[in-house]
Amino acid sequence: MLHPKKVGTIPIKGSDETKRTNEIKTAAPLLDAIEIQGKTITADALLTQREFANYLVLERKADYHFTAKGNQATLLEDIKFFFDDRKEPEYIEKPSVKHGRIEVRKIWTTTELAGYLNFPHVGQAFAIERHTINKKTGKESIEMAYGVTSKKPDQCDPKSLLATNRNHWAIENSCHYVIDWNYDEDRSRIRTGYGPENITRLRRFAIGVIKSKQVRSVAQKMRELNRQTRLVFDYLKMTKNSQGHSIQLGVVN
Numbered sequence: 001m002l003h004p005k006k007v008g009t010i011p012i013k014g015s016d017e018t019k020r021t022n023e024i025k026t027a028a029p030l031l032d033a034i035e036i037q038g039k040t041i042t043a044d045a046l047l048t049q050r051e052f053a054n055y056l057v058l059e060r061k062a063d064y065h066f067t068a069k070g071n072q073a074t075l076l077e078d079i080k081f082f083f084d085d086r087k088e089p090e091y092i093e094k095p096s097v098k099h100g101r102i103e104v105r106k107i108w109t110t111t112e113l114a115g116y117l118n119f120p121h122v123g124q125a126f127a128i129e130r131h132t133i134n135k136k137t138g139k140e141s142i143e144m145a146y147g148v149t150s151k152k153p154d155q156c157d158p159k160s161l162l163a164t165n166r167n168h169w170a171i172e173n174s175c176h177y178v179i180d181w182n183y184d185e186d187r188s189r190i191r192t193g194y195g196p197e198n199i200t201r202l203r204r205f206a207i208g209v210i211k212s213k214q215v216r217s218v219a220q221k222m223r224e225l226n227r228q229t230r231l232v233f234d235y236l237k238m239t240k241n242s243q244g245h246s247i248q249l250g251v252v253n
Contacts, residue, residue: 028055036062040151042168045069050120053150057121063150064121065164075119079146083108083127091158093166102133107162111153123152126161179203182219209236 027047040063041056048066056062068076089106096103106129113125130143149161156164179185183203190199207218213235215221225232233239 027052031056031060036060038062040065040149040156040164042164043067044168045071048072048075048148053120057150063123063155065147065149065151065161065168067145067147072119075117075148076146078117079113079125079127079148080144082110082113082125083146086127089129091162093162097135100135102135104131105129105162105166106131107158107165109153109158109161117148119148121150122148123150123155124148124161126158126165128162128165179207182207182222 027043031041036056037060042065043052045067048068048071053064053066056064068079070076086108089108091107093105093107108127109124110126111124114122117125125148126146128145128147130145132141132143133139145165147165149156149164151161179200185200185203188196188199190196210218210221213221225235230239
């Protein structure tokens, strides 16, 4: 069973007080302050919710691009079943080389499920195959991802749909993956009071300091500094041996 983490607070209607809530219930209030009409909102599986889809399409006149996973088991199984007998992909992205991996992405789309899926405002369903080759070992892996979008083919062709999906995960990786991977934040047992919010701020600040040095790998630098108090002080220019150069902090988007 999925248990969303408590990640923030929202105001109580008619009161100056706030209440703690999870990611699902904070998404819409956060978007209320942003002009999103005509925009496409991408989200991972946690926010693949009917209520959120209605909010985007009906209330805000925006579009959605959602991933389907186990929290919407019927939706996922219906899409997977349709694409089990897929033919040639509708679009194949040029191979990319990053982090020692060669990646090729392929996409299949359909409008046939638009009126069948038990999900509102579906314009297309899609399947994406990610074929990865490790350059050092030659090991190959294939991952499949499934999802839905409210955009119809005349608004978003397969190439654009694949680009939207990839851009979402580029943001996910740069913002959240570093914290989840290096701090294992999804398994954090800090739940009391403002502990979850404060520890996340501290972790983001630490990663921001490391990124400000334009290091090649945040994870590698964290391993080097882990449990090495003197090295941390040297890195922050807080010792006599390291003084003479001021630390530069940047804004991490």
